[in-house]
Amino acid sequence: MHIDKHIAVPDPAAGPEVYRQHARNWLRGNLPEFMRADSPDYRTPTLEECREWEASMYQAGLAGMTWPRAYGGHGLTLREHLAVNKEIGALLMPESVSSIGKELAGPIIMKVGTEAQKQAFLPAILNMREYWCQGFSEPDAGSDLARLRTRAVREGDHWRINGQKIWTSGAAKAHYCLLLTRTGTVADKHRGLLMFAVPMDTPGIRVVPIKSIDGKESFAEVFFDDVVVPDSARLGAPDDGWNAAIRVLSIERATNRMYRAWRFEAELRHLVAACKSDAQLAPALEDGYTQRAIGEVVAQIDALKGLVEQTVSSMMAGESIGARGSLTKLYWSECHQAFAGLALSLLSQVGPHSSAQARRARKSFTQAYLFARAETIYAGTSEVQLDVIAQRILNLPKDLT
Ligand SMILES: Cc1cc2nc3c(=O)[nH]c(=O)nc-3n(C[C@H](O)[C@H](O)[C@H](O)COP(=O)(O)OP(=O)(O)OC[C@H]3O[C@@H](n4cnc5c(N)ncnc54)[C@H](O)[C@@H]3O)c2cc1C
Numbered sequence: 001m002h003i004d005k006h007i008a009v010p011d012p013a014a015g016p017e018v019y020r021q022h023a024r025n026w027l028r029g030n031l032p033e034f035m036r037a038d039s040p041d042y043r044t045p046t047l048e049e050c051r052e053w054e055a056s057m058y059q060a061g062l063a064g065m066t067w068p069r070a071y072g073g074h075g076l077t078l079r080e081h082l083a084v085n086k087e088i089g090a091l092l093m094p095e096s097v098s099s100i101g102k103e104l105a106g107p108i109i110m111k112v113g114t115e116a117q118k119q120a121f122l123p124a125i126l127n128m129r130e131y132w133c134q135g136f137s138e139p140d141a142g143s144d145l146a147r148l149r150t151r152a153v154r155e156g157d158h159w160r161i162n163g164q165k166i167w168t169s170g171a172a173k174a175h176y177c178l179l180l181t182r183t184g185t186v187a188d189k190h191r192g193l194l195m196f197a198v199p200m201d202t203p204g205i206r207v208v209p210i211k212s213i214d215g216k217e218s219f220a221e222v223f224f225d226d227v228v229v230p231d232s233a234r235l236g237a238p239d240d241g242w243n244a245a246i247r248v249l250s251i252e253r254a255t256n257r258m259y260r261a262w263r264f265e266a267e268l269r270h271l272v273a274a275c276k277s278d279a280q281l282a283p284a285l286e287d288g289y290t291q292r293a294i295g296e297v298v299a300q301i302d303a304l305k306g307l308v309e310q311t312v313s314s315m316m317a318g319e320s321i322g323a324r325g326s327l328t329k330l331y332w333s334e335c336h337q338a339f340a341g342l343a344l345s346l347l348s349q350v351g352p353h354s355s356a357q358a359r360r361a362r363k364s365f366t367q368a369y370l371f372a373r374a375e376t377i378y379a380g381t382s383e384v385q386l387d388v389i390a391q392r393i394l395n396l397p398k399d400l401t
Contacts, residue, residue, distance in 0.1 A: 001032050001049060001052060001053070003030045003032075003052070003053070003056040009022070009060065009061035009074070010022045010061075016077075016079040016080050016082070016083040017083070019061075019076070019080045019083050019084065020083035020084065020086065020087060022060075022061070023060075023062055023083065023084040023087040023088070024087045024090075026060045026062065027057075027062070027087055027088065027091055027093075028091070030056065030060075031053075031091055031093055032049075032053070035049070035053065035093055035094055036091060036092055036093065037092035037093075037270070037364050038092050038266075038270040038273070038360075038361075038364075040356065040357075040360070042360065042364075045094055047097060047173065050094050050096075050097040051097065051098075051128045053093075053094070054096060054097065054098060054128050055127055055128040058126050058127060058128065061074050062084050062088070063102060063126055064102070064106075064126040065077075065080050065081040065084060066078055066080075066081050067106065067110070067122065067126065068110075070118075071110070071118050071119070071122035071123060071126075072122055072123035072126045072127065073122075073126065077316065078255075078312045078315055078316055079312065079316065081258065081312075082258055082308070082309070082312050085258040085259035085262070086259065086262045087262075088259045088262075088263075089259030089260065089261065089262025089263035089264075089265070089266060090262050090263075090265075090266050091266065092263070092266050092267065092270060095257075096257075097131065097170075097173075098125065098128060098131050098132070099256065099257060100131075100132045100133055100134050100169065100170060100174075100178070101125040101130065101131055101132035101176075102125055102126070103251065103252070103255070103256040103257070104132070104134055104178065104248050104251060104252055104256065105121070105125065105132040105134070105176070105178045105197075106121075106122055106125050106126075107247075107248075107251050108178070108195075108235065108244055108247060108248050108251075109121050109122060109197070109235065110122070111244070111247060112195075112235055112236035112237075112240065112244050113235055113236075114232075116232070117197065117232075117235065121176070121197065130175040130176060131170060131173050131174045131175055131176075132170075132174055132175070132176045132177070132178055133168050133169060133170045133171045133174035133176075133177050133178070133200070133222075134168065134169065134177075134178050134248070135150075135165040135168055135171075135177045135178060135179040135180065135198075135222060136148070136165070136178075136180045136245065136248075137165060137166055137167045137168075138150060138163070138164060138165055138166060139164065139166050142167075143380070143381060143383075143384045145180070145245065146189040146190050146193075146242070147186060147189075148163075148180060148181075148182060148186075148193075149163055149182070149186055150162070150163025150164065150165065150179070150180070150181045150182065150224060151163055151181060151182060151183070152181035152182070152183055152194055152196070153183070154183070154231075155228075157230060157231050158228050158229065158230055158231065159196070159228070159229050159230075159231065159233070159234070160226060160227070160228050161179070161181055161196070161198070161204075161224045161226075161227040161228075161229065162224055162225060162226060162227070163181065163224050164221065164222070164223050164224070165177075165179070165221070165222040165224075166210075166221050166222075167210070167219050167378070168207075168219055168220050168221070168222045169218055169219045169378075170218065170219075171200070171207045171209075171219065171220040171222050172207050172209055172217070172220055174200050175199065175200055175201075176197050176198065176199055176200060177196075177197075177198045177200055177205075177222065178195065178196075178197065178235075178248070179195065179196045179197075179198045179224075180193060180194075180195055180241055180245050181193070181194050181195075181196065181241070182194070182241075183238060190242040191239060191242070192238075192239060192241075193239075193241030193242045193245065194234065194236075194238050194239075194240075194241040195234075195235040195236055195240075195241045195244045195245065196229060196233045196234055196235060197233050197235055198227065198229055198233055199229075199233075202227050202228070202229060203227070203228075204224060204225045204226045204227035204228070205222065205223070205224060205225075205227055206222070206223040206225065207220045207221075207222050208220055208221045208222075208223070212370075212374070213370050213373060213374075214367055214370040214371055249325075249379070249380065250320075250321045250322060250325040251321070251325075252325075252329075252379045253321075253325030253326055253328060253329035253379055253380060253385075254311050254321040254324065254325030254328050254329070255311065255315075255321065255325075256379070258308055258312075260304065260308075260332045260336070261301050261302075261304040261305040261308060261332070262305070264297075264301050264304070264332075264335065264336060264339060265301050267339070267343070267365075267368065268294070268297060268298070268301070268339070270361060270364075271343050271346065271347075271361060271365065272285065272294070273357065274347070274355075274357045274358045274360070274361030274362075275346060275347075275358070275361075277355040277357040277358055278350070278354050278355040278357070278358040279355075280349055280354065281346065281347070281349060281350070281354070281358055284346055284349075290346065293342050294342070296338075297335070297338070297339045297342065300331075300335040300338075300339075301335065303331065304328075304331055304332055304335060307327060307328050307331060308328065311324065311325075311328060322392070323388050323389065323392035323393050324393070326380070326384075326385040326388040326389050326392075326393075327385075327389060327393070329379055329380060329385050330382055330385040330386065330389070332375075333372075333375040333376045333382065334376060334382060336368075336372050336375055337372040337373070337375060337376055339372075340365060340368045340369040340372040341369065341372075343361075343365040343368070343369070344362075344365050344366065344369045347361055347362040347365055350362040
């Protein structure tokens with residue numbers, strides 16, 4: 001895999017457009033052909049190949065844009081972050097193998113971590129030395145996270161942790177878990193929650209992979225059986241876990257993987273090109289029903305871009321994301337699920353005699369379709385987002401009965 005390591009990152013003062021041009025040139029010049037989902041040479045990259053690619057992106061100034069220079073970041077603003085994300089989305093490259101570290105753990109460590117924690121964790125996330133997973137959900141605590149039972153009990157300078165997490169993405173490869181625990185009883189609900197950075201090789205941690213509908217084992221159950229960590233593993237004050245968790249969730253809903261709208265647009269280009277490449281599929285593009293359905297997808301992608309731009313402007317003006325993250329989360333997940341359904345129905349005619357491009361597209365949209373089932377669940381289900389929007393944005397009464 002050849003990647004240009006002699007990189008001239010533009011002067012931060014140059015502005016987002018110059019940065020976007022730099023991102024475009026570098027990504028297009030260096031993304032290996034086999035990593036592009038729409039390329040004839042595509043194959044599933046290994047974890048090590050993804051790691052190497054993302055480490056190079058960081059060297060090129062395309063990760064950690066808003067993080068302070070003191071912790072390995074580039075000290076830029078969300079405008080440059082968005083500009084780079086537009087270019088990342090425009091190419092069908094592999095999804096980040098470290099997004100939990102870069103987009104959830106990193107920001108919360110910057111907010112509540114000690115200086116020593118920032119120095120220890122943040123550079124290692126950016127240069128892809130350490131991966132993180134997010135240990136929030138439990139068998140009886142998903143939408144209602146405040147019901148979580150995993151207990152942390154203080155014993156002098158240490159904490160003893162017992163409990164179980166579930167649906168923990170990337171747990172099998174993670175070096176650290178951003179773990180949400182409680183110090184009191186379940187009746188305490190939001191009070192007495194505490195967050196930790198737990199090394200995944202600590203004795204007493206057991207990871208049991210779960211196979212999902214797409215055949216992958218990307219998440220797992222994680223059991224904590226008398227896991228002992230020092231007090232220095234604690235992230236934030238003992239009673240501040242709920243505030244920290246809410247902050248993580250609002251980041252996850254609003255700004256995580258900001259490239260989505262631009263990626264959906266690239267997927268749509270891929271779909272249309274694949275249909276055009278095949279004599280049997282091409283006529284469907286002339287059909288009024290299909291044209292209307294594609295038009296709706298285009299309009300939804302445009303609206304999603306607007307929401308993202310608006311979020312960035314608000315945050316640049318110093319406003320917090322708050323409940324508005326639910327609007328973005330609801331919108332992108334519902335939009336992508338509908339789009340993936342449309343793509344698969346268009347490609348349903350693909351058979352052994354179809355064009356190679358159409359056969360490749362069918363394979364990649366089947367994966368997208370299956371994963372899209374999960375998109376309206378993780379980071380909070382659509383029903384939960386609707387609840388948040390109803391109560392906190394529209395101020396509707398909590399109980400309408
Ligand atoms: C692919 C994937 C990856 C994930 N990765 C992680 C991870 O890395 N770390 C992690 O901690 N978690 C992860 N999760 C878990 C995810 O956050 C939960 O699945 C999600 O919060 C829903 O919780 P639950 O599965 O317990 O469903 P439940 O909360 O039991 O919900 C069941 C159903 O009831 C509905 N419902 C629940 N409450 C309400 C309500 N108040 N009003 C209306 N309807 C309601 C829900 O919408 C849903 O349809 C992942 C999930 C998936 C699918």
